[in-house]
Amino acid sequence: MDTADKKSGPGGRRVSSIERILGRIDDLDSTNLAILVQRLARERALFEMLFNTIDEGIIVIDDAGTVEYANSAGMRMVGLRANETGTAVLWKLVPDLARSLNFLPGGEDTLAPNITRDAEVFYPEHRWLRLQFSRIPLPEKKTAPARFVVILRDITADKNSTEEMIESERVNSIFTLAASVAHEIGNPLNSMKIHLELIRRKLEKTTLPEKAAGTVKNSLGVCLEEISRLDEILKNFLGAIRPQKPALARTNLLEVVLDVLGVQKAELENRNIRCSMTQVSKELPVVLGDVSQLKQLVFNVTKNAMEAMQDGGSIAIETDCDDAFVFLRVKDTGCGISRDDISKIYEPFFTTKDNGHGLGMMIVMRIMREHGGQVGIDSEPGKGTTVTLQFPKPEARARMLPSAGKS
Numbered sequence: 069m070d071t072a073d074k075k076s077g078p079g080g081r082r083v084s085s086i087e088r089i090l091g092r093i094d095d096l097d098s099t100n101l102a103i104l105v106q107r108l109a110r111e112r113a114l115f116e117m118l119f120n121t122i123d124e125g126i127i128v129i130d131d132a133g134t135v136e137y138a139n140s141a142g143m144r145m146v147g148l149r150a151n152e153t154g155t156a157v158l159w160k161l162v163p164d165l166a167r168s169l170n171f172l173p174g175g176e177d178t179l180a181p182n183i184t185r186d187a188e189v190f191y192p193e194h195r196w197l198r199l200q201f202s203r204i205p206l207p208e209k210k211t212a213p214a215r216f217v218v219i220l221r222d223i224t225a226d227k228n229s230t231e232e233m234i235e236s237e238r239v240n241s242i243f244t245l246a247a248s249v250a251h252e253i254g255n256p257l258n259s260m261k262i263h264l265e266l267i268r269r270k271l272e273k274t275t276l277p278e279k280a281a282g283t284v285k286n287s288l289g290v291c292l293e294e295i296s297r298l299d300e301i302l303k304n305f306l307g308a309i310r311p312q313k314p315a316l317a318r319t320n321l322l323e324v325v326l327d328v329l330g331v332q333k334a335e336l337e338n339r340n341i342r343c344s345m346t347q348v349s350k351e352l353p354v355v356l357g358d359v360s361q362l363k364q365l366v367f368n369v370t371k372n373a374m375e376a377m378q379d380g381g382s383i384a385i386e387t388d389c390d391d392a393f394v395f396l397r398v399k400d401t402g403c404g405i406s407r408d409d410i411s412k413i414y415e416p417f418f419t420t421k422d423n424g425h426g427l428g429m430m431i432v433m434r435i436m437r438e439h440g441g442q443v444g445i446d447s448e449p450g451k452g453t454t455v456t457l458q459f460p461k462p463e464a465r466a467r468m469l470p471s472a473g474k475s
């Protein structure tokens with residue numbers, strides 16, 4: 069401990085009374101000890117009061133999910149009583165979590181250091197929580213079991229309002245702007261396409277040396293192809309940012325993934341990235357979804373996975389089913405996401421890339437919500453990230469539809 073330094077360093081910061089006493093720890097007699105205990109208790113009470121004034125829930129759990137500490141907001145959100153700290157298990161208070169964390173308490177698996185999940189709780193009242201898990205750094209000797217601090221935010225209001233429109237007015241106005249820019253780009257593109265076609269026709273009637281004709285024809289072909297590609301991007305972009313009700317149909321996620329990987333094949337090869345696909349459960353990963361939105365979703369997630377890897381790496385895509393959900397997991401071996409960034413990942417325009425736009429994950433979240441699903445992220449900086457897309461099974465989704473259509 070560096071307390072001695074602080075005591076002897078007159079130019080340093082103010083030394084707290086407890087530190088002063090600890091500095092004299094050698095001659096700690098019973099009077100000093102009593103004072104120390106009293107002051108520690110007072111400081112603890114102060115911190116507890118501070119934590120209890122925060123709107124966010126704060127819960128500390130051990131690696132088995134046992135709650136070691138919870139502030140007032142945290143207790144309220146998960147329905148924990150004061151005398152239950154030390155015994156209550158978070159996975160039991162929020163049952164959705166254990167399944168979506170893909171974590172077997174007491175099993176081999178350990179949790180990634182940075183995790184975010186949305187979960188629905190029904191007790192003490194129905195609400196949606198966004199939980200952010202951060203592993204508390206272990207002391208030098210790594211014998212102690214891992215502990216996590218969990219920050220809980222109530223996102224119920226947010227969830228309810230998304231049917232009307234995405235997060236906020238700011239986003240809305242930027243979307244309108246983006247949509248009009250995209251629209252404006254569409255017009256000149258169209259006219260370029262028409263003129264290129266005209267040139268092509270003119271060329272057919274002109275006699276050019278054979279070699280030159282070949283080159284010109286080739287270049288024209290490239291220009292036309294690129295224009296259709298831009299057209300496609302614009303259409304996708306407009307489609308993604310306009311709030312559209314998904315046109316739901318039974319869709320096999322494996323087919324969606326294969327389609328998207330087909331489009332990204334060249335980029336995967338250029339970046340020297342291996343990509344594998346595994347169907348974990350025998351059951352086909354069929355969901356009720358809008359094919360083009362699902363493609364957009366998978367595209368955004370795999371694109372991020374690719375961009376997270378500078379010099380090659382691998383992307384492992386897994387589909388899985390349990391009795392209620394279909395899961396699509398995209399695991400990369402990229403740079404990972406820091407504790408600070410993971411809480412901002414769905415914010416519009418949050419990007420850590422020089423040429424990123426920061427809309428991808430927000431669109432992912434929006435599409436998942438429109439499909440009655442959820443997104444989870446598990447990440448370890450320097451090692452990689454797993455994005456889990458959790459869809460309700462078609463039977464469950466069909467049951468949810470009447471209420472979803474109401475708003």
Ligand code: ADP
Pocket residue numbers: 368372373376400402403404405409413418419420421423424425426427428429430453
């Ligand atoms: P963009 O890709 O344009 O930056 P996104 O909304 O798609 O915007 O992603 C936001 C940010 O989230 C990224 O800039 C990156 O920092 C982080 N991120 C998303 N996915 C991953 C991933 N698989 N690995 C590492 N970081 C990621």
Ligand code: MG
Pocket residue numbers: 368371372426428429
């Ligand atoms: Mg992106």
